[in-house]
Amino acid sequence: GAGVSQSPRYKVAKRGQDVALRCDPISGHVSLFWYQQALGQGPEFLTYFQNEAQLDKSGLPSDRFFAERPEGSVSTLKIQRTQQEDSAVYLCASSRRQRGDTQYFGPGTRLTVL
Amino acid sequence: AQTVTQSQPEMSVQEAETVTLSCTYDTSESNYYLFWYKQPPSRQMILVIRQEAYKQQNATENRFSVNFQKAAKSFSLKISDSQLGDTAMYFCAFMIYNNAGNMLTFGGGTRLMVKP
Numbered sequence: 001g002a003g004v005s006q007s008p009r010y011k012v013a014k015r016g017q018d019v020a021l022r023c024d025p026i027s028g029h030v031s032l033f034w035y036q037q038a039l040g041q042g043p044e045f046l047t048y049f050q051n052e053a054q055l056d057k058s059g060l061p062s063d064r065f066f067a068e069r070p071e072g073s074v075s076t077l078k079i080q081r082t083q084q085e086d087s088a089v090y091l092c093a094s095s096r097r098q099r100g101d102t103q104y105f106g107p108g109t110r111l112t113v114l
Numbered sequence: 115a116q117t118v119t120q121s122q123p124e125m126s127v128q129e130a131e132t133v134t135l136s137c138t139y140d141t142s143e144s145n146y147y148l149f150w151y152k153q154p155p156s157r158q159m160i161l162v163i164r165q166e167a168y169k170q171q172n173a174t175e176n177r178f179s180v181n182f183q184k185a186a187k188s189f190s191l192k193i194s195d196s197q198l199g200d201t202a203m204y205f206c207a208f209m210i211y212n213n214a215g216n217m218l219t220f221g222g223g224t225r226l227m228v229k230p
Contacts, residue, residue, distance in 0.1 A: 003158075033217060042118075042205050042220030043159075056217070091159065093218075100147045100166065100211060103218060105159040 002026070004106035006092050012112045013082045021077045021109045025094030032075050033103060034067055035091040043091055049075060050097065082113045116141045116208050120221035127196045128229050134181075135191045135224045137206030145211035148182065148189045149218065154202040162204070165189065167211070196228045 005024040013019050025032050031050055035043035036059075045059040051072035060067070064083075069075040079086055089110050093103040117140045127133035139148070150162040165173045165182050172180050177197075181190045193200055203225050207218040 035218075040223075042207075042222050043218070044220070045217035048217060059217070100209060100216075102149075102161050102164060104161075105151075107158040 004092055004094055004104055006090075006106040006109050008109060009107060010110050010112075012114065014114055015083060016081050018078065018080045019082055019111060021079075021090050021111070023075045023077070023092030023094075023106060025073065025075070025092070026104055028096075029094035029104075030072075030097040031095045031101070031103075032069060033093045033095075034075070034077050035093065036061075037089040037091055037108070039088070046077070046090075079111075082111075084113050087111055087113045116143070116146075116210070116219045118206055118208050118219055118221035120204075120206055120224050122224045123222070124225045124227070126227040126229055127193075129196055129198060131196055132192060132194045133196055133226065135193075135204050135206075135226065137189045137191070137221055139187050139189065139206070139208050139221075141187070141208065141210075143210055147209040147211060148180075149207040149209070150178070150180070150189075150191045151205045151207060151220075152200075152202045153205065153223075154199075159205070163191065193226075198228050198230060200226060201228045202226060 034046040037043040048056040049069040064080045066078045089108040091108045092106045095101040095103045146167045148165045153159045177194045203223045206221040
């Protein structure tokens with residue numbers, strides 16, 4: 001079956017613009033995660049959904065970051081009033097609900113804020 | 115809070131040889147999972163191997179194996195018969211066991227170059 005897909009793959013924004021990043025998880029995967037990966041570093045957790053419920057948003061760096069998954073499938077990560085420090089690759093991952101299940105990653109969206 | 119440390123920013127190995135990537139972690143949890151992920155240049159992250167902390171036997175997947183030392187909080191990855199396609203960033207990651215939907219905590223990564 002299809003893996004996790006993300007769009008767009010690349011996004012260039014001017015500082016102050018709003019951006020929306022989309023994630024399509026593997027069909028049937030209940031859990032969905034967003035991570036932020038700065039250049040040359042490991043990914044860092046942003047937020048977690050179980051179906052449509054956002055159960056953990058402890059990693060969101062500021063109130064400019066907002067994520068939703070209204071129908072329990074596709075998710076959107078929105079960043080308002082982008083800043084240069086928001087430049088990173090944003091990774092989406094999905095998994096089944098079971099404890100310790102492997103997370104499957106999408107290709108990521110590379111965001112560059114000028 | 116959990117931390118994961120990969121002390122080797124870069125490594126290289128000749129094709130067909132064996133290489134070991136190091137990973138240490140710090141946690142107060144007794145049950146958890148450990149993972150190695152591979153991220154090839156400009157390509158997505160894929161799982162290489164996983165280990166449940168309650169299992170004493172080290173995990174093996176074809177040419178990839180781990181040396182899990184729970185008391186030392188060490189989780190190294192051994193790649194045997196290295197291939198050019200193994201060139202990638204490798205990330206060690208930790209997940210708490212207690213319930214579903216736990217996040218991964220990643221190390222900073224090791225860049226592995228396999229030379230012909």
